[in-house]
Amino acid sequence: xxxxxxxxxxxxxxxxxxxxxxxxxxxxxxxxxxxxxxxxxxxxxxxxxxxxxxxxxxxxxxxxxxxxxxxxxxxxxxxxxxxxxxxxxxxxxxxxxxxxxxxxxxxxxxxxxxxxxxxxxxxxxxxxxxxxxxxxxxxxxxxxxxxxxxxxxxxxxxxxxxxxxxxxxxxxxxxxxxxxxxxxxxxxxxxx
Numbered sequence: 001x002x003x004x005x006x007x008x009x010x011x012x013x014x015x016x017x018x019x020x021x022x023x024x025x026x027x028x029x030x031x032x033x034x035x036x037x038x039x040x041x042x043x044x045x046x047x048x049x050x051x052x053x054x055x056x057x058x059x060x061x062x063x064x065x066x067x068x069x070x071x072x073x074x075x076x077x078x079x080x081x082x083x084x085x086x087x088x089x090x091x092x093x094x095x096x097x098x099x100x101x102x103x104x105x106x107x108x109x110x111x112x113x114x115x116x117x118x119x120x121x122x123x124x125x126x127x128x129x130x131x132x133x134x135x136x137x138x139x140x141x142x143x144x145x146x147x148x149x150x151x152x153x154x155x156x157x158x159x160x161x162x163x164x165x166x167x168x169x170x171x172x173x174x175x176x177x178x179x180x181x182x183x184x185x186x187x188x189x190x191x192x
Contacts, residue, residue: 001148002117006131008034010120014144017120020066023057030061037064037096047076051083058091066096068130070179074172081174098130099174105167112167112177113160115153128156132182159185 003017008029011017020037021029029036038057042050054065067084069077077099088095105112115128124141127133136159138151163184167175 003120004037004117005120007120007122008032010124010141013141014120018064023053023060026057026060026062035064036062037066038062040065040067042067042069042076042080043071044076047072047080050080051087054084054087054093054095055091058087058093062093064094064096066098068098068178069176072176074174077172077174077176098176098178100177102168102170102173102175105164105175105177109164109168112164113157115156115160118148128153129181130178132178133159133185135185 003014004020005011005014005017006020008019008021011019011034018037019029019034020039023038023040026036026038038054038060040046040050040053040057046053050067054067057065065084065087067080069080072080081097081099084095084097087093100112117129118138119127119130120141121127121131125134126138126141126147128136128138133156136156138147141147159181163177163180166184167177167180170180
């Protein structure tokens with residue numbers, strides 16, 4: 001199961017976790033010797049800047065660029081995908097664009113009914129999949145093994161099934177899966 005942490009202090013508690021930080025933290029974390037993934041929010045005002053933001057992150061020491069869309073239209077998703085592909089090729093850096101194809105959703109829907117990765121937020125709260133699912137939190141980070149051992153991922157799987165139905169109705173070629181999850185979670189009651 002993949003784990004990402006959003007503050008370097010949690011790396012010792014969760015060995016092997018991926019450190020994910022904002023653009024303003026990349027330089028400091030990279031200087032401290034961490035392998036850094038930068039998280040860039042793709043929102044309407046950053047669409048035209050996405051390539052330059054990614055290049056800036058790489059220049060600051062990011063080894064991976066991750067882009068999370070929220071509230072952008074289908075055309076902007078495709079534009080960003082092209083620009084991020086250029087960054088990956090030109091800068092030889094790993095790029096993760098948090099979208100999926102509508103065709104993949106339809107071809108293998110069961111692949112989207114999952115409760116990982118687990119995310120350790122800056123305050124130590126552990127949530128499944130992505131920030132925005134705090135209602136499904138496992139709890140506060142203490143003993144990682146004990147926290148995961150008692151967690152029931154069933155309600156998260158239920159959330160995924162509901163979000164999947166909504167996402168499959170999206171008619172664009174690319175679908176912002178995490179956005180569908182967080183919007184669905186905001187509109188439903190958590191059973192955890």
